[in-house]
Amino acid sequence: MSMSFELKQIGTIRTPYTDNAPYQPINNDKGEFRIVIDSAYAEGLHELDLFHYIYVIYYMHRIKRKESITVIPPWTGDMKVGLFASRAPVRPNPIGLSIVRVKRIINNEIFTSGLDVIDGTPLLDIKPYIKDLDSKCDANYGWIEKLEDREHLSLHIKGIPHDY
Numbered sequence: 001m002s003m004s005f006e007l008k009q010i011g012t013i014r015t016p017y018t019d020n021a022p023y024q025p026i027n028n029d030k031g032e033f034r035i036v037i038d039s040a041y042a043e044g045l046h047e048l049d050l051f052h053y054i055y056v057i058y059y060m061h062r063i064k065r066k067e068s069i070t071v072i073p074p075w076t077g078d079m080k081v082g083l084f085a086s087r088a089p090v091r092p093n094p095i096g097l098s099i100v101r102v103k104r105i106i107n108n109e110i111f112t113s114g115l116d117v118i119d120g121t122p123l124l125d126i127k128p129y130i131k132d133l134d135s136k137c138d139a140n141y142g143w144i145e146k147l148e149d150r151e152h153l154s155l156h157i158k159g160i161p162h163d164y
């Protein structure tokens with residue numbers, strides 16, 4: 001039997017994106033990216049600034065499209081894959097995950113590199129990204145390896161400007 005859960009918002013993510021955000025975080029994205037933790041949780045940031053990267057976990061509160069069990073990811077032409085083989089936001093639980101660089105932490109605010117989220121997105125959790133534990137040296141590209149022109153497509157996915 002499946003269960004339902006209630007989650008608590010623990011902060012708010014501030015970004016320059018009021019409507020559309022990039023598909024994935026852009027490391028050197030322009031503008032200010034800030035995670036504001038509710039003051040009740042601020043003490044939980046102690047020593048977090050010693051990590052270069054963090055996982056940011058959030059609730060994609062403005063999803064308009066219906067959830068879907070298969071998706072055609074953008075830039076792939078017509079490649080259909082299972083939802084769970086994708087990062088598409090149309091999920092049964094619209095939870096997003098981004099890895100970003102910590103620039104500085106001031107009081108209850110974490111200033112980061114670019115985030116792929118809409119301004120005002122509710123924050124669910126933060127976890128440190130830990131070298132060796134979190135980097136898998138035999139990671140691959142899954143179905144993306146089947147695509148022709150994979151390197152070019154990955155520039156689109158990462159939002160990296162390039163000449164066609």
Ligand SMILES: C[S@@+](CC[C@H](N)C(=O)[O-])C[C@H]1O[C@@H](n2cnc3c(N)ncnc32)[C@H](O)[C@@H]1O
Pocket residue numbers: 019020021022023024025059060061062063064087088089095096097098116117118120121122
């Ligand atoms: C492809 S999803 C991937 C998100 C995350 N990096 C992941 O892998 O879980 C990124 C898209 O989610 C959408 N998005 C971001 N924040 C959202 C929010 N609060 N509500 C609805 N859609 C959101 C943006 O349009 C963005 O292009």
